[in-house]
Amino acid sequence: MKGFAGPDGQKFDAALGLDAQHQPVLLPAAESKPTTATDPGQIPCPVCKLGTMLRGSSAYGCSRFREDCQFRVPFAWGGKELTDTQLKQLLRRGETGVIKGFVSAKTGKKYDAALKVDEGRVVPVFG
Ligand SMILES: [Zn+2]
Structure with missing residues (x-):
């Protein structure tokens, strides 16, 4: 308390x-x-709600990865390194603010998007 x-x-x-x-x-x-x-310092897993997110060498991953939760968030997404603040927003709130400067893997063009957790995956949200 x-x-x-x-x-x-x-x-x-x-x-x-x-x-x-x-x-x-x-x-x-x-x-x-x-x-x-x-x-x-502990961030609960936003997907299974049971595990905690562990910081690995290249991604945050759920502590229950050996059981049934494959949720992980790579430090680099869309050709861009995410900041620790952005990663924590994504994990704690389920979404980030708009992040500028992602690069499309298909077209090579830059774009801005927020990221959110949707059904256990990290997906872009376009305003
Ligand atoms: Zn989990």
């Missing part, structure tokens, strides 16, 4: 627990067990 306001008005993070008399008490965050669920 986050955002409790202390007596001095300072916000602090804490977990709720029970003391020896079974009264609810606030446990300071430092004494509660760390959990990976609240790790801000």
Whole structure:
């Protein structure tokens, strides 16, 4: 839990627990067990919702790739290196803003598009 306001008005993070008399008490965050669920660095898989996205050498891939989820997002798409910000927007929100300068593999022409996750694939969205 986050955002409790202390007596001095300072916000602090804490977990709720029970003391020896079974009264609810606030446990300071430092004494509660760390959990990976609240790790801000972890990005849940937008496709299976069960795995987390792991950063590989050339793509983000779902941690459940050995099971049933083949979702991956290459760092380079459409002839362009995506920034970490763009990759995280795509993974966290399911889409990016418009990205300029993709190159069509068919025609060699440059084009601008947003990217979104659609049925487990990364697809361009044209405004
Ligand atoms: Zn997945």
